[in-house]
Amino acid sequence: MNDHEALCNTGSGISVYNREIVLEMFQDWLKDNDSKKFFIYHKELGVPIGDLELNLGSNLIKDHGKEAELGILIGEPKFRSNGYGREATTLALRYGFNQLNLENIYLQVYYFNKPAYSLYCSLGFEEIKKEKVINLYTKEECIEITMKLKREIFSHKL
Secondary structure, three states: OOOHHHHHHHOOOOOOOOHHHHHHHHHHHHHOOOEEEEEEEOOOOOOEEEEEEEEOOOOOOOOEOOEEEEEEEEOOHHHOOOOHHHHHHHHHHHHHHHHOOOOEEEEEEEOOOHHHHHHHHHOOOEEEEEEEEEOOOOOOEEEEEEEEEEHHHHHHHO
8 A cells, every 4th residue: 555645645654555564564453452453355356455443442532442433544546436435434333333332433534535524424424623733644734524423323324
């Protein structure tokens, strides 16, 4: 995942992902008990196209055990805007609310990432905060939106 747009949209401080960095990240994931992390695979091609996380230990969370922060990335441009992000996000939300019994799921999205923002709104997420932050990848100031989805709102969207 070395796409400029993806790195910019996530604000990752990593500028190049190579095999060693990805393997190191995967090893760290295995040790992290506060997160549920998943690879997103393309069914027909059988290749990973992104990843998703429900972070149960995020700084956004006030009620540990009942809340999580969602993060998702579709790494390659050719797989974006094809419904994969919506499908993966919906599955993660169902898992979080139905299997983990969460009450609220939060996320953060940059203001300029309109496709992601539109997706989150369509799933029932509501804005709870906007703030100026520095994007770790571009080193530029931008607006980050914190959003929240309540279990009862999501269950009505299905």
